[in-house]
Amino acid sequence: MPYFTLDASSLQHWLTNHADLASRLGGSPADWTIREVSDGNLNTVFLVDGSGGSLCCKQALPHVRVVPDWPMPLERALYEARYMRATADAVRPAAPELYFYDDEMFLLVMECLTPHEVLRTALIRDEAQPGFSAVIGQYVARSVHATSWISQPFEHGSKLLADFAGNTALTRITVDLILTDPFRPCSRNPSPETGLLPDVEALQADKPLHRAVGSLQERFLTARQALLHGDLHTGSIMLHNNDVRVIDGEFATMGPIGFDCGLYLGNLTLHACAAPDKNALITSEITAFWNSFTTELRTLLKTGGGDVWALSDETQRRDLLDNFLLDILRDTAGFCGLEIIRRTVGFAQVADYTLCATPESRTAARRKALQTGRALILKAPSLHTLEDLLSVLTLQ
Amino acid sequence: MPYFTLDASSLQHWLTNHADLASRLGGSPADWTIREVSDGNLNTVFLVDGSGGSLCCKQALPHVRVVPDWPMPLERALYEARYMRATADAVRPAAPELYFYDDEMFLLVMECLTPHEVLRTALIRDEAQPGFSAVIGQYVARSVHATSWISQPFEHGSKLLADFAGNTALTRITVDLILTDPFRPCSRNPSPETGLLPDVEALQADKPLHRAVGSLQERFLTARQALLHGDLHTGSIMLHNNDVRVIDGEFATMGPIGFDCGLYLGNLTLHACAAPDKNALITSEITAFWNSFTTELRTLLKTGGGDVWALSDETQRRDLLDNFLLDILRDTAGFCGLEIIRRTVGFAQVADYTLCATPESRTAARRKALQTGRALILKAPSLHTLEDLLSVLTLQ
Numbered sequence: 001m002p003y004f005t006l007d008a009s010s011l012q013h014w015l016t017n018h019a020d021l022a023s024r025l026g027g028s029p030a031d032w033t034i035r036e037v038s039d040g041n042l043n044t045v046f047l048v049d050g051s052g053g054s055l056c057c058k059q060a061l062p063h064v065r066v067v068p069d070w071p072m073p074l075e076r077a078l079y080e081a082r083y084m085r086a087t088a089d090a091v092r093p094a095a096p097e098l099y100f101y102d103d104e105m106f107l108l109v110m111e112c113l114t115p116h117e118v119l120r121t122a123l124i125r126d127e128a129q130p131g132f133s134a135v136i137g138q139y140v141a142r143s144v145h146a147t148s149w150i151s152q153p154f155e156h157g158s159k160l161l162a163d164f165a166g167n168t169a170l171t172r173i174t175v176d177l178i179l180t181d182p183f184r185p186c187s188r189n190p191s192p193e194t195g196l197l198p199d200v201e202a203l204q205a206d207k208p209l210h211r212a213v214g215s216l217q218e219r220f221l222t223a224r225q226a227l228l229h230g231d232l233h234t235g236s237i238m239l240h241n242n243d244v245r246v247i248d249g250e251f252a253t254m255g256p257i258g259f260d261c262g263l264y265l266g267n268l269t270l271h272a273c274a275a276p277d278k279n280a281l282i283t284s285e286i287t288a289f290w291n292s293f294t295t296e297l298r299t300l301l302k303t304g305g306g307d308v309w310a311l312s313d314e315t316q317r318r319d320l321l322d323n324f325l326l327d328i329l330r331d332t333a334g335f336c337g338l339e340i341i342r343r344t345v346g347f348a349q350v351a352d353y354t355l356c357a358t359p360e361s362r363t364a365a366r367r368k369a370l371q372t373g374r375a376l377i378l379k380a381p382s383l384h385t386l387e388d389l390l391s392v393l394t395l396q
Numbered sequence: 397m398p399y400f401t402l403d404a405s406s407l408q409h410w411l412t413n414h415a416d417l418a419s420r421l422g423g424s425p426a427d428w429t430i431r432e433v434s435d436g437n438l439n440t441v442f443l444v445d446g447s448g449g450s451l452c453c454k455q456a457l458p459h460v461r462v463v464p465d466w467p468m469p470l471e472r473a474l475y476e477a478r479y480m481r482a483t484a485d486a487v488r489p490a491a492p493e494l495y496f497y498d499d500e501m502f503l504l505v506m507e508c509l510t511p512h513e514v515l516r517t518a519l520i521r522d523e524a525q526p527g528f529s530a531v532i533g534q535y536v537a538r539s540v541h542a543t544s545w546i547s548q549p550f551e552h553g554s555k556l557l558a559d560f561a562g563n564t565a566l567t568r569i570t571v572d573l574i575l576t577d578p579f580r581p582c583s584r585n586p587s588p589e590t591g592l593l594p595d596v597e598a599l600q601a602d603k604p605l606h607r608a609v610g611s612l613q614e615r616f617l618t619a620r621q622a623l624l625h626g627d628l629h630t631g632s633i634m635l636h637n638n639d640v641r642v643i644d645g646e647f648a649t650m651g652p653i654g655f656d657c658g659l660y661l662g663n664l665t666l667h668a669c670a671a672p673d674k675n676a677l678i679t680s681e682i683t684a685f686w687n688s689f690t691t692e693l694r695t696l697l698k699t700g701g702g703d704v705w706a707l708s709d710e711t712q713r714r715d716l717l718d719n720f721l722l723d724i725l726r727d728t729a730g731f732c733g734l735e736i737i738r739r740t741v742g743f744a745q746v747a748d749y750t751l752c753a754t755p756e757s758r759t760a761a762r763r764k765a766l767q768t769g770r771a772l773i774l775k776a777p778s779l780h781t782l783e784d785l786l787s788v789l790t791l792q
Contacts, residue, residue: 149613149614149617149618150614154564154567154568154571154617155564155568157617158561158562158564158567159561161557161558161561161620162557162558162561162562165554165555165557165558165561166554166558168550168551168554171550171554172550172551175550175703179703180703180706180707183707184707207709207712210707210708210712211708211712211715211716213707214704214705214706214707214708214712214716215716215719217545217703217704217705217706218545218546218704218705218720221545221550221553221703221704222545222619222620222621222704223618223619223620224557224618224619224620225618307571307575307576307613307617308610308613308614308617308618309610309613309614310576310610310613311576311579311580311606311609311610312606312607312610313603316603316606316607316610319607320607320610320611323611324614
């Protein structure tokens with residue numbers, strides 16, 4: 001079927017032509033309820049409920065949903081499907097199941113997550129049950145294990161390189177919006193509030209910072225360590241009680257593992273900047289993430305299986321892993337800093353700042369975020385431990 | 397035309413059906429002379445002479461030429477053609493021109509290099525005109541500039557990642573024969589001469605060395621800095637007087653730039669190990685290579701053009717380049733050490749050792765090579781300058 005943009009009615013028709021999916025819903029198509037719940041920047045999302053079950057249907061639009069004159073290739077849906085398939089066995093149950101991908105309609109049909117809530121929203125409403133970050137740490141470690149050169153014959157990684165190298169439309173967004181735009185005048189950057197103007201001007205004139213960002217740009221594009229989610233912020237995670245799921249893998253690319261870690265920790269830190277009363281919670285979540293990530297990765301990579309480190313015994317592997325994790329920690333700090341800055345002054349800012357009670361406190365929160373981001377980027381290469389990283393965040 | 401293995405007669409017939417190529421040869425097909433000159437391990441090569449010109453025709457065989465029961469996918473010819481096309485404009489005239497690639501016959505038809513000689517042979521015969529390494533340094537710098545994230549929008553590098561990630565059959569050779577086999581008992585390793593047996597056993601039990609090799613394995617597979625030739629040894633270079641050409645790019649892959657540099661310097665060093673009277677020449681060639689490579693790379697990367705370092709001015713770029721070149725130097729030393737070792741005790745050893753006058757001197761030469769390779773791999777991370785690297789080589 002040639003591509004067209006689905007609405008509730010045409011989606012119902014499409015589903016009736018897919019018996020497997022229709023039978024998951026059960027009952028008669030006329031009794032299905034279809035709700036559009038599009039929330040992210042890029043796609044339309046429908047939730048379909050039948051008497052026997054429900055489905056989430058996500059279709060790519062030929063443009064950015066919130067900016068209709070910004071064209072965006074439909075193929076991103078393909079990369080999300082590939083990402084879900086490449087990681088599903090490893091991360092289950094921490095991601096929704098993909099039931100079907102239609103490569104002409106650029107439509108993913110997957111497990112419906114209800115009554116789950118987006119983590120960012122849950123944090124803002126103070127409804128998230130603490131400890132969720134341990135699941136995310138485990139998720140990242142497991143997806144690394146499924147896709148890295150240390151744990152898989154190199155042909156596996158080569159296939160992933162080939163499968164995801166074409167995802168340039170979304171990687172271009174990362175390169176521009178995260179790695180470049182916030183540090184230069186750019187029409188995509190919203191005008192900052194007056195009080196923040198000097199900070200933004202300082203950011204764009206900060207030569208030592210730009211040099212360090214240059215190293216992170218290089219790291220992002222050259223260090224192809226494992227398959228990344230590529231957009232692992234608190235809006236890409238849904239949870240209900242202790243059931244935590246990662247969604248929205250359309251930015252997937254082979255890259256530095258610290259990029260996924262950094263984006264996640266960056267969004268936690270942003271929340272604390274906007275809501276300093278949550279400092280203790282966020283410090284505890286960051287710690288839970290890192291401990292869970294490193295513990296799981298150590299366990300999974302202990303036995304090897306890849307061409308990298310193939311000559312090493314378990315003792316050496318432990319030693320190599322120490323260095324590997326140190327590099328990841330430093331990357332994490334750097335990308336965490338980039339994410340904090342871009343979500344504060346760049347194109348796609350975060351709703352967490354709505355928690356600030358007054359314009360003055362919001363400006364102060366943003367200033368603190370910019371300072372924290374800058375410190376992370378500059379100090380990243382000299383960090384040695386999670387405690388070092390936490391001390392840069394100054395969440396106490 | 398479905399694939400079949402060409403001989404002189406069927407190649408003549410094939411050429412008559414390709415008017416452009418036939419006209420380059422000129423005269424009547426009956427007057428063409430066709431000589432098979434296969435020399436490498438993998439392919440058949442024919443030189444065709446006509447009254448008006450000549451051609452070099454290289455066809456992939458479905459197995460290793462010198463080991464007929466070792467199957468080898470034909471697609472490697474495709475990757476060689478892609479490599480030549482991706483680098484031709486940048487490196488001209490330091491590579492032969494590719495005139496035609498037949499993707500069903502897995503046949504490359506290119507400029508015939510006569511009266512050129514393979515550099516390894518020229519070195520062994522003491523016929524190479526000094527200074528050739530400056531051309532190779534320039535060649536590597538120019539191919540880096542044409543393919544790196546620093547000089548090109550990242551979409552260019554992503555396309556190269558996609559185009560070359562499938563070259564796994566030949567990358568598997570690199571991973572096994574260079575990065576793994578020499579350090580473990582393996583049926584592909586030839587039995588060493590008796591005098592070298594203790595050295596080989598020590599190599600295979602050398603835990604600190606295996607740890608360092610592990611880091612290089614990781615570096616080779618994850619650091620996708622630029623498009624590599626992938627097999628840049630002295631047998632992949634032909635020259636006549638000061639006309640120096642790089643051939644045989646079928647191992648091409650995106651990887652760490654120091655891999656190309658290291659393989660080249662490793663083969664120069666091997667020559668000096670086999671012929672210590674050439675120490676001064678080889679030291680001078682290594683210096684010429686590195687000076688030419690770094691000078692050319694600094695000039696070419698000064699102006700940027702890529703997404704990496706996009707925020708930096710020329711002063712910062714110089715500083716970033718210093719660090720970049722330091723990383724390349726260290727990678728170069730490590731891969732140089734690996735190449736020296738694998739060409740001394742691994743599957744594909746070098747003819748340079750035939751220069752040793754007695755079995756005893758050959759064993760001594762090999763021992764020195766193994767010691768030099770080991771020292772390079774272990775000391776690579778602490779090198780700072782070319783002089784540091786030369787001091788490890790002890791060619792004085």
